[in-house]
Amino acid sequence: MGRTWLCGVAAAAMTVAAAGAAPVALARGHAGAVQADLILHNGHVLTVDRRFSVASAVAVKGDRIVAVGGEGLLARYRARNVVDLHGRTLMPGFIDTHLHPAPIKPSxxxxxxxxxxxxxxxxxxxxxxxxxxxxxxxxxxxxxxxxxxxxxxxxxxxxxxxxxxxxxxxxxxxxxxxxxxxxxxxxxxxxxxxxxxxxxxxxxxxxxxxxxxxxxxxxxxRLIPQPGWDVMKPATVTWLKSILALGITSFHDASGSIDDEPYGAGGPKPGEQGLDLLGAGMTFRRARALYAEMGDSLPRVTMYISYPGAERLKAFPHHTGYGDNRVRLGAIGENAVDGGFTGPTAWLLADYKGQPGFRGKGRFTDAQLQAMVDTAARAGWQLGLHCIGDAAIVQTVAAYDKALGTIPDPAHKPADRRWFTDHFTILPPVATMQTMARDHVMIAQQPNFLYNLEDRYTQVLDDWRLAHNNAIATPVKKFGLFMAFGSDNLPVGPLVGLYAAITRKGPSGAVHGAEEAVSRAEAIRMYTANGAWLSWEENQKGTLEPGKLADMIVLPFDPLTVAPEALLKGKVDMTFVGGKLVYDSRTRG
Incomplete structure (x- = not known):
């Protein structure tokens, strides 16, 4: 890997120099300085460490950060590739905790x-x-x-x-x-x-x-002919590379499966339809092969696995955490406990506005949901089920609570199982959030929904639920719940999510529940460090600190001070994965 990485650094250095993105100096530094591979300096470095420290320079060797500090770092380290940031912002890459790869099919x-x-x-x-x-x-x-x-x-x-x-x-x-x-x-x-x-x-x-x-x-x-992985593989690579331009260096694939595992080891019976109806999704097996082939040129992925049924899950020899820092298994999810507001069929505790008697739909009986949760828990899996409406959240948390209280996890301490509710769109009753706090149940939320789905929310939600849709401050600050951000492709860009989280504004300009907003630093942490925590990788990535993976992005503005509306049109200048330059706006147009 060392030789491959050095080739990548050399290529990155030539790319940066050719693009005019920053001057490149070879072996810059004083005699006796420590050798590194990459130094970025003269920037506004948001480390997102516990104190949200701000620095100006970062040194990288191999795929890891070796030093963070001021301009004096240039005297302590020398590198083949030195990038002058000219005051731009360097920060951890975004970690999207809920994405669905969407490669383009021929049809x-x-x-x-x-x-x-x-x-x-x-x-x-x-x-x-x-x-x-x-x-x-x-x-x-x-x-x-x-x-x-x-x-x-x-x-x-x-x-x-x-x-x-x-x-x-x-x-x-x-x-x-x-x-x-x-x-x-x-x-x-x-x-x-x-x-x-x-x-x-x-x-x-x-x-x-x-x-x-x-x-x-x-x-x-299911009537649509399967395009096949041979067709979809290059399209998937194209899609994966496209999210690097948005500053996403890691993501949780919310549509993973084990459909192509052998029968008897997690795969379906011969002739049985798998969970991926088109048969061309990025399964765990395909992802591992793809990343082994493509090296370090793609964003890291943690794969949800759609619940395949008790028999198949018990036969699969792995569980949450298996893999490496490029491809690893995440939660059982996002199996939907209810629908969504793009339907709309999200399951509410109150009638939809203007639709007397209609509250959406749940997908499971209590017994069915409990059986799925219990089976996954006994097999050592993290849970991350889709629940959008408050009724669905109540049902999901009740099932989690029962399993967490009765089924031990040999891999994790009781307070460190990191189960989460996926979406958490409509604020549930106080008792449910108190249960979540007691059980350490977390939230993977999409703040961009407030922006993208404003019209739907306005049409179907009563005033209170409209004001508290995709609430952040109440669950996090009042109840102490842990939250990480993602997008669910609506849209993919994290900057839209940051905008919605700090302004609570929709496209109309209306503010929905200003009291649910959080600070810029808090929102950035939820889109970086907190995403790493959700996959037990908080010591590997999510912040810019020595010893961690050099997954970084360069922004031409400071997200802590720029006008909020500028975030909606903001672009990423550069993206690094493991210290390798994988996206440069000046060479991609």
Missing amino acids: DIAVASATSMAEVQAMLRDKAHALGPGQWITGYGWQEANLAEKRNITRADLDAAAPDNPVLLVRAGSHSAVANSLALKLAGIDRNTPDPAGGLIEHDTGGEPNGIIRESYGAVL
């Missing part, structure tokens, strides 16, 4: 970028022409708020553009999708089809399906 249209129904339809016509009649057209990421019409896409919109191709377009957040008439016909869905378990089929005023299926659209999804 996909770029619907996430569409700003009108006409644009969506033009994309469909072009793809239908390119693929030919009968071929599936897919896509991910549309949002009605981004369309000029400010309404959901319906099957009529799809039929008008691609009547001879089955179409399924998944909304941003993956909690609902829209299908055209041909896709619905192939799936056997008509006006008489009952709602799928945990989901809803929407109907028009005439009683016919309008194309929107909330939460459970597997009946359509």
Whole structure:
């Protein structure tokens, strides 16, 4: 690894020099200075250590930080690669605790970028022409708020553009999708089809399906031909490299599985459908092989594993923590206890605003949820289940509490099992948060939801729940709960999450629950150091301190002082993983 890394440093030095990003000096330093490989100096270094210390220089040898301090560090160390930051900010790379890799499939249209129904339809016509009649057209990421019409896409919109191709377009957040008439016909869905378990089929005023299926659209999804890992592997690499440009140096993959393990060692029975309906996701096995091949050029990943059932989980020989600092196993998750607000079917303790009697849906009976939690606990797994509505959080925490109180974990002390609730969107009752505090149950939250889903929250939440959506200050400061940040792809960029956490503003400019905001330093810590804690890697990464991995980013502004709105448009200048320059804005455009 040493030789490979030195080649990488040399390449990085040439890249920086060619880009004009910073002067490079070879073996800079006084005689007798300690040899390092990389020095960054003349910067505003946010260490995010316990005191949130600020320095100006960092020295790196191999993949680790060896020194942090002032400009005097240049006299103590010499390096082949010396980067003058010219006052820019150097800080730990972001750790996103909830991401879903979203590589582009050959059948996909770029619907996430569409700003009108006409644009969506033009994309469909072009793809239908390119693929030919009968071929599936897919896509991910549309949002009605981004369309000029400010309404959901319906099957009529799809039929008008691609009547001879089955179409399924998944909304941003993956909690609902829209299908055209041909896709619905192939799936056997008509006006008489009952709602799928945990989901809803929407109907028009005439009683016919309008194309929107909330939460459970597997009946359509499983009909789409599998692209295969040979096709999706290069697309996955492209996606992984794309998040380096956003400053993400580590992430938790919330859609991992063990579907390609051998039968009898965690894999499904021969002929049995796995949890990844398209069969081309980044499983734990594929991730390890991919990272072994690609070296240190990708962001580090901790993989959630979708609960595969008791038999398969017991047969799998590993559990949380297995792996290395590039690819490791994380929690059982994010198996959904309820839906989400992009459906919307999140499970609430009160009626949705304007929808008397409708409170969303839970996915499990108490007994079913307890059985899953208990099985995972006995096998030594961390838990990180999806619970968005307050009713779902109450049910999840109750199941956690029972298991934590009765099932010991041989690998961790009772107070160090680091189970967490994934999302925690609607603030639950006080008793539930008190139970979480007693059991040391943590939170992996997405503050960007407040920004991205403002329209949905305004439509369906009562005033109190609207003000306390994605609350931070109450659970953290009043109840002492531990929280780490992520994005769930809505959008991926961490700077949006920081903006929402410190301002509590949506795109409209309205402030929702100002009392739930936190300081900039607190928000940065939740997006860096706290993410490392969630995977027992707090001694390895998340802060810029000697001995830790040199996972760092360079920003052209100071996130502690820049105008909040500037965060929404902010860009990352450079990203380092293990001291290797893996993204440079000046060479990527």
